[in-house]
Amino acid sequence: MLIKIKTVNIAFFFTYGYSLKTWEDSGTLERELKPLRFLSKEYGYKFTLVTYGDESDLNINNVNSEFDILPIYTFTKKSRSKFINYTKSFITPFRLKKRLSNVDAIHQHQLLGSWVVIILKWLLKKPLLIRTGYDMYQFSKFENKKRLIIYLYKYLTYFSLKKANLYTVTSFADQEFLHSEFGNIFTNILVRPNYVDLQDHGSANKRPDNKFLCVGRLVEQKNFKLLINEFKNTAEQFELNIVGEGKLKNELKNFAELNNVNLNFLGSMNNKNLLEIYPNFKYFISPSLYEGNPKTVLEAMASGCIVLASNIKNHTEIITNKNNGYIFDLDKPMLLKIVNELNNNLEQQKFISSNSISYISESNSLEILLMNMDKDYNNLFMS
Numbered sequence: 001m002l003i004k005i006k007t008v009n010i011a012f013f014f015t016y017g018y019s020l021k022t023w024e025d026s027g028t029l030e031r032e033l034k035p036l037r038f039l040s041k042e043y044g045y046k047f048t049l050v051t052y053g054d055e056s057d058l059n060i061n062n063v064n065s066e067f068d069i070l071p072i073y074t075f076t077k078k079s080r081s082k083f084i085n086y087t088k089s090f091i092t093p094f095r096l097k098k099r100l101s102n103v104d105a106i107h108q109h110q111l112l113g114s115w116v117v118i119i120l121k122w123l124l125k126k127p128l129l130i131r132t133g134y135d136m137y138q139f140s141k142f143e144n145k146k147r148l149i150i151y152l153y154k155y156l157t158y159f160s161l162k163k164a165n166l167y168t169v170t171s172f173a174d175q176e177f178l179h180s181e182f183g184n185i186f187t188n189i190l191v192r193p194n195y196v197d198l199q200d201h202g203s204a205n206k207r208p209d210n211k212f213l214c215v216g217r218l219v220e221q222k223n224f225k226l227l228i229n230e231f232k233n234t235a236e237q238f239e240l241n242i243v244g245e246g247k248l249k250n251e252l253k254n255f256a257e258l259n260n261v262n263l264n265f266l267g268s269m270n271n272k273n274l275l276e277i278y279p280n281f282k283y284f285i286s287p288s289l290y291e292g293n294p295k296t297v298l299e300a301m302a303s304g305c306i307v308l309a310s311n312i313k314n315h316t317e318i319i320t321n322k323n324n325g326y327i328f329d330l331d332k333p334m335l336l337k338i339v340n341e342l343n344n345n346l347e348q349q350k351f352i353s354s355n356s357i358s359y360i361s362e363s364n365s366l367e368i369l370l371m372n373m374d375k376d377y378n379n380l381f382m383s
Helices: 022-025 029-043 053-059 081-091 090-098 113-125 136-142 146-162 172-185 222-228 251-258 271-280 295-300 335-343 346-363 366-379
Strands: 008-011 045-051 067-070 107-111 128-131 164-169 188-192 210-213 237-242 263-267 283-284 306-309 327-328
Touching: 008 113, 022 053, 022 067, 022 263, 029 045, 029 271, 053 067, 053 251, 090 113, 107 113, 107 366, 113 128, 113 146, 128 366, 136 146, 136 172, 146 172, 164 366, 172 188, 210 263, 210 271, 210 295, 222 237, 222 283, 222 335, 251 263, 295 306, 295 346, 306 335, 306 346, 327 335, 327 366, 335 346
Parallel strands: 008 045, 008 107, 045 067, 107 128, 128 164, 164 188, 210 237, 210 283, 237 263, 283 306, 306 327
Antiparallel strands: none
């Protein structure tokens, strides 16, 4: 850790449209603030949280006693029109200039909203770090968005890469994608995986061997229909459990009934409750078509679950097949074969579960994230 001569003040910008209230309502408030709290207490940073909230952000869980909070909609009126709010956001940096004149650097949390901090960087002449959890441009292509949307995400990504002093992604797959799209002209792209809280839940071998957990929105990306199809006519033998809500809920429910699959929808769940769920399951399945750096997979591994994940780049850079999890092909999953073999091999269960926990401890701990964030903040002043 670098010894700082003075307190470094970071203007930490929320994702466009997000607020402390958003984090509180989604149950992610404590998880999101935890790294900032440690950086403040242990590393001596001071954070000004710039949110897309209103006065209610000033009175959430005493957060204002730890951070300076600057909700944008306390000094500009929020419109009912999304278009008007987008338009007004280009004026926001000019209204923030005086309020943030004492900051030393700017940190944007996620790509959405980066136009605000790019303009502010120009006004304040301060270094800028943009952190992305997943690649919005790549996702827009996967999701076959309208050409205009894909075009806008592409050039928002390009200008963010061009103007940021540092630009972080959570996976090597995302870094590779950006280099393939824009060439190797950008040398400011760093890989900073998501962090996971580590708790000792022991090996998974004593947990039920006929119950499976999945977590994700009930949308096409998560590919839960494939999972149901794989477990066709096993209602008396196996139980699938999905945490999440989404537009495909009724379709998935009907498909499960049609195929004689025992499927339970556990609804949406905040992060604290979700972390309590993982240790109840031996197996966690992620059949996704595409991902960023999937927190749910990382959390399941940290909890000692045996993860079965689809063969996509963002999974395979985390999971080594038959070492700290299992990788299956989307065109030929063979999940029942994998599960039946594992259920007859307790030593392999212990081996996979133990390796999963070790991998997360070595690659995705909070301590690693804090060291990298401290390093990145210091590098801002040398770039």
